[in-house]
Amino acid sequence: MSYLSFDEVIFLDDFFRSEEAGLQSHPSNRRFLRGLFDFAGQSLGIPMREEYPTSNGGRIPVGLMMDSLGLPRAVEGWASAAIADLQPAFNGCEVRGFGERSLVIGWGMPPSLLKYIASRGAVFIDVEVHPLRFSRHLQLGVRTNSRRISRILSKIQTPDEAFQSAAIGMKAMFSRRGDGALLCRDSRVGVFLGQTEVDLALVSNGRLVRPADVAERVADLAAEVDVLAIKPHPYQENTVLLDDLLRRIPNAIKIESNIYAMFCAENIEFFAGISSGALTEAEYFGRRKEMLAEPDRNNAAHLPDGCTDWIPVGSEIASLPVMRDIVGRVRLPFFLMPRKRYSTVMSAANADMVDRAFGFRWGLQLDAAGLRSSPKVALGEDVQFGSGSPYAGGLLSGWHEPEVWGVWSSGEKAALLFVLDTTKLPATGQLRTSVAGALYQPSGSTRVALEVQINGRACQAARAGDSLTLSCDLDVQQLRARPFLAVELVVSGAHRPCDISESVDARCLGFGLRLLKAEVVVANDSEAASVSLQDALVE
8 A cells, every 4th residue: 555755766886986086996886785675676666777987887977077076086086075065076967866756775875975865855775784793694784864764774773782792792702712812911902903995984074094194193092001903904905004003103013813802802901993893893892992083974064964873784674575665655644654573574594695795704703713812021031832831822823733842833934922021121232032943854855944033133043953043132222112022934845744754744844933032132142153044054
């Protein structure tokens, strides 16, 4: 007993982020939206169409629109377009249909586009992956300028209790899998979260905010803690923008730990970021958050009147019962309409759809390991790496499981990271830091090559029989400001025992690490002069 409220449904995305605007090609999600809603649209007999840039065969001349706005065809222009008046850009454009009988469904549309759509009298539904990504399934975040549609969406809204329960369960899971601390259980740690280089969430006042723009505020936060851990975004390969923070902030270190394991760490004081969605998640774990910029996309001053907040929903938004009510208008007055909960549209297939569509879980894996931490390294202490050692948490990557005597490297690269106890450091001088162990070099096998750096400095080596000691001297004053011992090893030509008929062991064994030690260099040190590493490897 209803009729269609809309003549058509139009699918859009942030088309300003395209090659025509001078940006790298951005994966479009409008086809995902079209596929999601297609069955319901066909069943209801409502016309659907997509609009996209001319460079992709569509009708939107993005480059010319940028020119008409006086904006450069570059990332700076794209950011400015997020809050620009788009009326001049659409003058003469072939795209039509943004009228009172149009429903526009778009993926991550910028505020300027939402305002333009609303100014034409059209209704929009803006869609994204919701920032709360740690529940059993990924949720969509949706917002609209229609009060009627917002009431419908509220009936399929994922309750807040679902996220609270998921956070409690995750805390319990990681408490059983790890140490409950990041890097060093004796240190207070803050975390700065990196993001992808070009992200609408980073646009504030029409400008793309970079880590360098908030460096002073990050430095102030870093001064509150012993260690500032900088975590790059898992899908941002180029981390040069974060390297600037590492250079500026003495107690900063880059880490790769699982974000949800970090949310459960007891020694983390805060999570900071420009405007990362993970900051919203951090609140559900009881963590302090520091958002360093307000994104235009969530700033009411840049959004059209009547635009709702983001509403978390599952893929049931595209089910036939929900879409029938969204695109149809019942003739009864609202106060006489029956109260629906859409319980029949909830199914396992719907719940899995978004997970399958995106093909990843944003860092949430049910088999993710917990955090491994270690005590601080005291001066003069022999840090052992045998099984059961409290320092095993400093084995960052590239290692097999520790054995009674120590631990073997497992690949071409391996890394260690420890926090140094600086309470007994002298005011000036040098600290000799060394690692000791042996190469797996069976008789008659090809020679293994080894390169070792500690805090970026190449090591010298001393051989005593099969044992190698690799060391370098570090400046005490620099260690006071940046109290880390970061060891990087590159092992080339490692062997597997099974390949040389020694045993059935199929592990790749390179360097066998036994201990690490840091001690103050005394004047007139009588220790024998060390030689270059490669000379020490030649018997």
